Amino acid sequence: SAVISQKPSRDICQRGTSLTIQCQVDSQVTMMFWYRQQPGQSLTLIATANQGSEATYESGFVIDKFPISRPNLTFSTLTVSNMSPEDSSIYLCSVLDGYNEQFFGPGTRLTVL
Amino acid sequence: AQSVAQPEDQVNVAEGNPLTVKCTYSVSGNPYLFWYVQYPNRGLQFLLKYITGDNLVKGSYGFEAEFNKSQTSFHLKKPSALVSDSALYFCAVRASSRMNDMRFGAGTRLTVKP
Numbered sequence: 001s002a003v004i005s006q007k008p009s010r011d012i013c014q015r016g017t018s019l020t021i022q023c024q025v026d027s028q029v030t031m032m033f034w035y036r037q038q039p040g041q042s043l044t045l046i047a048t049a050n051q052g053s054e055a056t057y058e059s060g061f062v063i064d065k066f067p068i069s070r071p072n073l074t075f076s077t078l079t080v081s082n083m084s085p086e087d088s089s090i091y092l093c094s095v096l097d098g099y100n101e102q103f104f105g106p107g108t109r110l111t112v113l
Numbered sequence: 114a115q116s117v118a119q120p121e122d123q124v125n126v127a128e129g130n131p132l133t134v135k136c137t138y139s140v141s142g143n144p145y146l147f148w149y150v151q152y153p154n155r156g157l158q159f160l161l162k163y164i165t166g167d168n169l170v171k172g173s174y175g176f177e178a179e180f181n182k183s184q185t186s187f188h189l190k191k192p193s194a195l196v197s198d199s200a201l202y203f204c205a206v207r208a209s210s211r212m213n214d215m216r217f218g219a220g221t222r223l224t225v226k227p
Binding site: 001004031033041042043044045048056092096100101102103104105106107109 | 164
């Protein structure tokens with residue numbers, strides 16, 4: 001199984017600022033994803049992070065708001081830009097391994113004031 | 114597009130009793146089905162999956178799930194619940210043809226009382 005770490009684990013930010021979340025995997029993986037889990041709700045896929053190319057965003061999510069980088073097969077970042085209180089969520093990094101199992105990081109709990 | 118329904122927001126059982134957390138799905142083509150558990154202030158932990166083969170799948174911590182194609186269900190079960198099983202459980206589905214599109218159910222909060 002893949003071991004995933006995220007930084008920061010939590011943060012409290014002011015409206016209008018941006019936060020970059022880092023995701024590190026202990027092995028090379030082809031597919032990495034970013035999810036959002038709003039308070040009391042299920043997980044929603046934000047985008048698939050593609051190594052060496054632009055991320056693929058789901059309906060309702062745009063690159064200007066959630067820019068993503070994936071410089072190699074073990075690392076990705078998600079930036080939450082120009083934050084508002086509605087962006088308060090848990091943001092989860094996820095990877096798909098070669099056995100069709102999908103693993104999740106511990107999450108980054110973001111509170112926007 | 115695929116979707117998952119978890120009809121119960123909350124399931125309460127007594128310790129030592131069997132538990133069932135329900136899940137039904139909708140997908141075009143062959144489904145890949147998963148159960149995850151989320152403890153407070155923790156990420157999601159993988160419990161088990163169904164890809165192909167035996168309809169009864171055994172996973173971590175004594176949990177199992179049964180794939181029922183005719184009823185499009187994938188209910189999570191455990192013969193004897195523990196207080197430590199109390200957590201939020203998510204069912205998820207992915208079409209075999211769409212590896213980048215996993216859909217999650219709304220989650221079921223399981224509470225096991227001593």
